[in-house]
Amino acid sequence: MTVLILARDFDPTADAVVQALAERDIPVFRTDLQDFPRKLRMHAELCDGSWSGSLWNQHHEVDLAEVRAIWSRNPATYVFPETMTRAEQDLAFREAKLGLGGVLASLDVLWANHPNRCADAIYKPYQWTVAVACGLDVAATAITSDPASAERFARRRPGHTITKALGPTGTADGDMVKVSFTRRLTEHDVADLRGVAVTATTLQEFVPKAFEVRLTVIGDSWFPIAIHAANERAHTDWRSDPSALTYRFVPIPESVVAGVAEYMRHMCLAYAGFDFVVTLAGKWVMLEANTGPQFGWLQAETGAQMVAAMADMLGKGKP
Template sequence: MTVLIITFSQDNESIPLVMEAIEARGEKVFRFDTDRYPTEVKLDIYSGNSERVIITDGEQQLDLSEVSSVWYRRMRYGQKIPESMDKQYREASINECRATVRGMIASLKGFHFDKMSNVDRANNKQLQLQVAREVGLLTPRTLTSNNPEAVKQFASECQEQGIVTKMLSSFAIYDNQGRENVVFTNPVTNDDLEHLEGLRFCPMTFQENVPKALELRTTIVGQRVFTGAVDSQSLEGATYDWRKEGRALNKAWKPYDLPEDVEKKLLKLMAYFGLNYGAIDIIVTPDGKHVFLEVNPVGEFFWLEIFSPHFPISQAIAEIMLTIKE
């Protein structure tokens, strides 16, 4: 068996963790870094009388007919194409890289962990919330809008707990040194409500602020459910988004037993989207309610596994990619 992992060169520890787990089982794994294509990695796709796909990375070469399963993880198409290239040509080249790689993935036989079309569909946050409610999960009241008056009305309806704002996309701003500044979940103040003119350039998502006793990260691999809990309210900077103090909280995550009915509803949600993997964010309120926030079909898990023996997630991923056949 050979597993193909499609990612980018700066992806985190989750990739080597899974690769080691696959190799420990005596199987092969090949890593395709999309940011190094087409400048460093070669991809040859033959179709017609014979069909053949070859990836060449330095001295390593893979005939994709050998691939039994593929993990479609992180994409950074054509990132190393020189910035000095004419903007129009560079954008055209990146688009061609995207179309080539996605076409290659779509045509791959074998087991997909997960199918690209399922990942794309599951990334629609409004649909996630709709389906979560349909399977019986609690969700926050939510508004996505570019209309200041609608936002003000929504804020008045959530006056008791207030509202927070977040982005639907992976929104980040980069400084001159290329450092990433992620836009986290933030509270909306009365002053903010008087300065909503920017919504005419970019819609935003607003949610009622849900009180937190704990924050959960539930990672689902097939039918296996791993849940970690953290007291994000123990650090002032993590009040509205634990990721702001993610490093400081790394070792504070503890195993958590989800109520059986919540676990079953999460598995129904995963089945709706046809996902084998999902990283799910949940709030436990002071009165013990479990409020679903979102599922990320390619979400992170590495810090849970690195700092705790209770979350063998990479082992579960390796196992499912080496045992399930399509």
């Protein structure tokens, strides 16, 4: 039985998991979606309600019936020749996504994580609703395109309102990549919120915190790691200054364990990365749950055996 890994060519964390699987004598077929259909080929046939067939490239081939688990590790997307018109490329992209993607999505194997479940979980407003239903705490939040409503929300908590992106924070501007970090609104910001009308804008109550926690759940293995920031900028958003961070393992309150376990069950996730704020009083407030979290850097910083946990989960396959 083979583990299928969908990952980019340069991915040190994927490399480490592949090595760990090899040490367990578990075959791996690793590819990237951008290789289809030029380097990666597929043939599948529907018979009695199930798909059979194979994937292959110039080096390897895997029978779909032999796949025990699929790890979708942030692969690049499908790419088509520039000799095709834009309309032709768009059509080919859709057919590849619905064809190859659809066949893989239909396989009754362990997914980490299934693309349909990721498509649901990408919506943070939905995440927060589910989190509260599962017993987790979430900060007061507003999503608005109305400047007056945004001002009223911010003035109810002066100096304690943040704005944050709902999706990926990096944007390309020519040769530069700009990153939008979470930040607290100043009085100057609140005095002129006309920009709120441009799109859906997310405002959230700033929760005074002792530290943050990245809780990575990989199957039955849980890795709760506290992230301590040494300056104000990193204290607001630790991604803004990695050099100012220190890490340590922390215990998880039982209520959070129960809430996260229920969230994972409700969302049908095999692994996820939860971000929490921990208040001075020790209350855990969930910020978000990532269905494709990076974890190599946390293993490097703490020694947490996340690569081994991922290899074990993929190697075991579907319960």
